[in-house]
Amino acid sequence: MKLSETDVKTKFITPAIKKAGWDIHSQMREEVTFTAGRIIVRGKMTARGKTKRADYILYYKPNIPLAIVEAKDNKHTIGSGMQQALEYSEMLDIPFIFSSNGDGFLFHDKSGTSDKVETEIPMDEFPSPDQLWAKYKQYKGLSEDSSEIVAQDYYDDGSGKAPRYYQYIAINRTIEAIAKGQDRILLVMATGTGKTYTAFQIIWRLWKARKKKRILFLADRNILVDQTKQQDFAPFGDKMTKIQNRTADKSYEIYLSLYQAVTGTEESQNIYKQFSPDFFDLIVIDECHRGSASEASAWKKILDYFSSATHIGLTATPKETNDVSNIAYFGDPVYSYSLKQGINDGFLAPYKVVRIDFDKDLEGYRPEKGKTDKYGQLIDDRIYNQRDFDRNLVIEQRTELVAQKVAEFLKQTNPYDKTIIFCEDIDHAERMRQAITNCLPELVNENHRYVMRITGDNEEGKAELDNFINPESRYPVIATTSKLMTTGVDAKTCKLIVLDQRIQSMTEFKQIIGRGTRVNEEYGKKYFTILDFKKATELFADPDFDGEPVQVFEPGTGPDDNVIPEDEGTEEGTVIDNGEEVPVTDITWDDDEDDEKGRTKFYINDVEVDILSKRVQYLDADGKLITxxxxxxxxxxxxxxxxxxxxxxxxxxxxxxxxxxxxxxxxxxxxxxxxxxxxxxxxxxxxxxxxxxxxxxxxxLTRKERAENVKKRNYFAKYEDKAKAVLEGLLDKYADEGLTTLEDKKVLKLAPLNSYGTPIEIVKNVFGGKKPYEEAILELENEIFKQAN
Known part of the structure; x- marks a missing residue:
């Protein structure tokens, strides 16, 4: 009863686990922290919330967690830790849960393989690894053959890097599904949560187990393939190749390819047909919400050709529209890890939203009769609104005002924060580049690459994409774009996302927001800001924003039964032009082809635009924007x-x-x-x-008023000279900087307090030790807030 929780663990719980046959060095981990702690934004400062930590996690092998054990001291009952352990088991996908106070164990069995869900067992009857592994196999429906595949270790380079808890779940569920014969699998993981690394570990384990011997990794952006080959997939070494020649080399085991590299309109361009239909055992489709999701896509023919292989689809944003469905092809996701979960766990960056509304956007603009644009074109007489601006009608003052507000924001924060401005089309992206240049001339004169248009039609801009992504490269700082950077661009240090693009597709919106969600603490990236000029962030309020994908496409129905709503046709596949659905060739996406051709666009430079409203929104504790x-x-x-x-x-x-x-x-x-x-x-x-x-x-009362009130009451008179001087100095620090400074011993390193010695010397020599010092600080705080008593 007198022992601490640590003592109970050391003297009773650990020995009981060891006696049951668990290797405490390789199968048992104590104090396992499995979340990073939510990032809390305080103005321009950040702090970490509490992490989640399990007392024990027991593993059959390093990649297979079997049990959680939650410990309490002996003043608690045996089952006092159960509810907390059950919460952790839900997150970690672990079926066997134990709670103990040293008197015995309460065992909760989620596998359904026992007569009772919860039973109390003596300390000397803790189950062995083989006993729980047998129950696990029964629970998962694994045969002896399939369990050998599941038990294959993940890749370990000895650096200490291991999959995060949600990556473990995604990897294990995928391996288990394949081991049991499932051949179409969908993984949904938010942008920035390591989909490619997860895919690598899946492929590695299947490849090492010789369950899958020849594997194809497909993507639709060259940068995605190159990043994958050079980074996450590097351990495959000379067993891996990138398909880029017109002749297929069949001597490798791991193949990476662009869709566009192996397909084309001419039969001779369809390189994939040089491989036999059964050549590949496994195909992993990155960003599978894109071209391969459509039944009509040319890319889908690759998957159909290799239909005997297992297909794994990876996406942050599964596409479910009336004619495109990931679920119809892959089935329901075997695992989903959302943006909200990632932010709550502290693995993804939270965001704040600054929404600025212009008068012309909200009220509309109608040209006077006979008005021509700056090129002499007669402007159609109708009301133009937000959906028209920068697509059909350009108000140059509007573009300049957006650029001005972006420049003001960067000047107030950091003018070198990586920024992506999403525009309506290539023309808009170029005009925005010019407007930013004119708003920040001193920075552009310092280096002309300060702002670059990065679109598929511009080789100079595309050549700077790697530099924009590289945290060590200062330039470019600002990228103006339309479609090219919506997906797959791993910009870890992007701190500002500017939306001057009308976005009606949830898939596209999630992809764009995903450009800012990565955390890079080394370079100070812990949160990001969304500057919204076209009400795109209203999609945050949509219940589907962070929900599970729901299938709306019905395979086998006729085209008339799957009509695309007008606002859904803004991505690849179709575009809406003057109310009509116009098909585009989705395989040219990598070239950022816009739907500008044939569209009349008017340019006017004599219409004033004003700001009607500005609103700043933050994430609350539940991950919803404060409205x-x-x-x-x-x-x-x-x-x-x-x-x-x-x-x-x-x-x-x-x-x-x-x-x-x-x-x-x-x-x-x-x-x-x-x-x-x-x-x-x-x-x-x-x-x-x-x-x-x-x-x-x-x-x-202000901090200074409270500090003055303390001094007026002559509170410090009871202290000796040095202690009095230190406390008066601390009171002044409170008046200037606030409460957290007062309670942080580091303040003792600052002038004038450091003139009395080091922090240790002040605490020990001036106050007589840690406890008297802390009591003096507490008394000072009570005196500061005395009027509140």
């Missing part, structure tokens, strides 16, 4: 936790560290730093006054 005002949102959420001012004051006064309350509120999705910007004189208030004012209507 009410930040003050209303903060008030409602603070009052959910602390129903009254007295409740809040009680918690504040009882807290050993006030910053813990700040962290709690941040984890609830209350962006306190952003709140300061909405509250008049908000920068001058401390967190305490900010919350009391916004949530409970209390008149606030």
């Amino acid at each position: 009410e005002s930040l003050q209303d949102y903060a008030k409602n959420n603070v009052q959910k936790t602390y129903a009254s001012l007295d409740d809040f004051l009680r918690r504040w006064n009882e807290a050993d560290k006030k910053s813990a309350i700040v962290d709690e509120l941040a984890e609830q999705g209350i962006p306190l730093e952003a709140l300061r910007e909405e509250v008049k004189n908000g920068d001058a208030y401390g967190v305490f006054d900010l919350i009391c004012h916004v949530a409970y209507g209390q008149p606030p």
Whole structure:
């Protein structure tokens, strides 16, 4: 009863697991942290939320987790840790769960292979690895042959890099499905979660087990193939080749190819037919929501030709429209890992949205009768609205205003933050490049590659794509584009996504947002901003934004039964031109071919455009954008936790560290730093006054006013000279910078406090040790907030 949880683990739980036959070095891991902790954005600063950590995870082999064990000290009951362990098991896809306080184990069996779901077992009857492996095989329906494939190890280069927990699940479910004979498999994983690395581990294990001997990896962008070959697939070495010649070399085992490299309109261009239909055992289709998803696609013929192979589709955005369906071809996903999950786990970057609405976009624009554009073309007399701008009608002042707002944002944050501006078409992307150049001339004069148009028709721009992606390359900083960069561009340090493109397709929207979701802490990329000029971010409110894909296509139905709604025809396959559905050849996507040909476009340069509204939105704790005002949102959420001012004051006064309350509120999705910007004189208030004012209507005091009140009360008189001087210095730091500075010992390294010695010397010599120092800080805080008592 007197032992700590750590002691209970060391003296009772670990020995019981070891006695049952588990190798504690290779089959048992303690204190397993499996999430990174949600990134919480505080103004321009960030912090990490709590990680999820299991006390024990037990493995049959390094790639097969079988059981979770949650430990408690002996003051708790045997089953006290069960509910937490069950939550973890749900996330980790682990079927056997144990809770223990050292007296015994409560065993929860999710496999359905036992008479009871939960049973209590003595400490000396913990099941062996072979016992749980046998139950696991029965649960998964694995035969002896298939279980050998499932048990094949993943690739380990000795660097310590291993799949993340969700990658393990995706890999294992795919391997298990293939081992049991499934030949069409769909994996849905958000952009930035490592689909290609996951695919590599799947291929590696199947290849090493000799279940699949010849494998084809298909993509539709050259950069995707090259990145894959040079990075994730590099361990295949000389067993791998990229198909790029007109003659197929059949001496390799791993093949990578562009669709376009092996197909064409002429029969001689269909290189894939040089291989026999049964040559490949496995085909992995990257970004399978694109051309290969369509029944009418030329690319689909490759998959049909190699129909005897197992096909694995990878995508962040499965396409489900009335004539295109990933689910109809691959079946329901064996696993999905969403953007919301990735942000909650801390593996993906959160975002804030700045939406700017122009008067002409919301009110429309009608030219006066007989008006001509700057080239003398008579402009059609009708009302032009947001769907027309930059496609049918160009208002040059509108483009200039967008560029001006982008430039202002970058100047306020960092003018060298990687930025992608998504435009309506190539012409719009070029005009945007010019407008940005004129808004930031000093930066462009510093290096002409500061802003580049990167579109499929421009070789100079495409040549800079690798530099834009490379975190070590400063230039280009800003890329203007239309279609080329919507997918597969691994821009890890992109911090600003600008939407000046009307987006009606959820698939395309998710792909574009995915350009900003990668985290790169080494280069300071922990979150990103979406600057939206065309209401595209309204799609965040669509229930389908982060939901499971739902099949709407019905195979075998006639074309009249699968009519594409007008707004769905904005991607490859079809485009809408003046209300009519016009087919395009999807295999030219890599060349960024726009639907500009034959479309009349008017250019006017004498119409003023003004901003009607600007709104900043942040992600709340549930991953949804805050749509009410930040003050209303903060008030409602603070009052959910602390129903009254007295409740809040009680918690504040009882807290050993006030910053813990700040962290709690941040984890609830209350962006306190952003709140300061909405509250008049908000920068001058401390967190305490900010919350009391916004949530409970209390008149606030500034930090400086609170500090002056402490000095007036002559509070420091009871301290000796050096301690008094240190505490007065800390009070001044609070007045200038706020509460977190006061509670961080690093502040003792700063002038003038460092004149009294190092932090260790101040704590030990001036205050007599750590405990007296912490008590003095707590007393000082209570004195600062004394008026609240």
